Amino acid sequence: MPLSFYKYQGTGNDFVMIDNRKMTFPAEDEQMIKHLCDRRIGIGADGLILLQDHDDYDFEMVYFNADGRLGSMCGNGARCTVRFAKQLGVIEDVAYFLAADGEHQATIEREEIQLKMSDVTGVERIGEDFYLNTGSPHYVRFVDNVRDLDVYAEGRAVRYNERFEAVGTNVNFVERLSEDTIHVRTYERGVEDETLSCGTGVTACALVAGMRGMESPVRVKTPGGTLQVSFEQDGLGFRYVYLTGPAKLVFTGTVPVPEKV
Numbered sequence: 001m002p003l004s005f006y007k008y009q010g011t012g013n014d015f016v017m018i019d020n021r022k023m024t025f026p027a028e029d030e031q032m033i034k035h036l037c038d039r040r041i042g043i044g045a046d047g048l049i050l051l052q053d054h055d056d057y058d059f060e061m062v063y064f065n066a067d068g069r070l071g072s073m074c075g076n077g078a079r080c081t082v083r084f085a086k087q088l089g090v091i092e093d094v095a096y097f098l099a100a101d102g103e104h105q106a107t108i109e110r111e112e113i114q115l116k117m118s119d120v121t122g123v124e125r126i127g128e129d130f131y132l133n134t135g136s137p138h139y140v141r142f143v144d145n146v147r148d149l150d151v152y153a154e155g156r157a158v159r160y161n162e163r164f165e166a167v168g169t170n171v172n173f174v175e176r177l178s179e180d181t182i183h184v185r186t187y188e189r190g191v192e193d194e195t196l197s198c199g200t201g202v203t204a205c206a207l208v209a210g211m212r213g214m215e216s217p218v219r220v221k222t223p224g225g226t227l228q229v230s231f232e233q234d235g236l237g238f239r240y241v242y243l244t245g246p247a248k249l250v251f252t253g254t255v256p257v258p259e260k261v
Contacts, residue, residue, distance in 0.1 A: 003254060006019075011225030030068030035258040047191075059085055066190055073134070079245065093107060111246050112246055114242050117243055141174065146184070151185045155187020156187065159171055170198060176209065197222040226245070
């Protein structure tokens with residue numbers, strides 16, 4: 001039987017979405033997921049997401065990186081999953097769902113989706129840079145001219161350094177544009193390249209910008225579009241963190257189920 005799928009994107013961060021409420025998708029098959037995410041021989045995406053039933057929530061979101069491996073929290077992917085759940089009739093305009101880092105709440109507001117992220121504690125200083133977890137691990141570095149930066153080379157150098165090589169980290173480069181706006185570019189582990197946007201990365205950068213004196217909400221420009229992050233700073237941590245931005249259906253289709261390699 002061919003595999004039915006939906007393609008969604010949130011500020012250019014794109015995902016293959018699968019309705020897995022009948023639990024028929026072979027989630028243990030890393031090579032199949034990698035094949036589906038491949039932009040040359042598959043559908044093409046930064047990751048694959050399963051929407052599944054859950055006894056205690058509206059649904060569960062299970063996220064896989066483009067390399068086929070089970071991933072951590074994905075902010076843009078979560079907003080796309082909420083939009084997907086709305087399309088399937090699982091929710092109306094409010095969602096309570098489970099993701100890799102725990103429970104989340106989201107609200108659909110016309111074209112945009114406001115997603116409540118997890119509280120953040122334990123921001124680490126590494127020289128002039130920062131390291132924190134917003135559901136996924138993120139390294140944050142402020143630069144003077146992010147537009148002309150070689151994100152692939154600079155990001156890869158951090159992601160594969162002695163500390164992060166084994167587990168990996170996402171690497172974000174940030175330029176402050178104005179009193180309320182930053183510009184972010186992100187190298188994502190699992191994709192192992194720059195993506196057009198990263199929701200947990202955008203969140204991490206906005207929180208670090210808050211530590212550096214910017215007030216909430218922070219407007220965040222990415223190569224794929226603009227997001228907003230609001231938060232309350234609580235000592236060295238953050239609570240009431242919300243990521244807001246668009247999530248859109250791109251197309252739907254079916255593909256033959258790839259044979260195991």
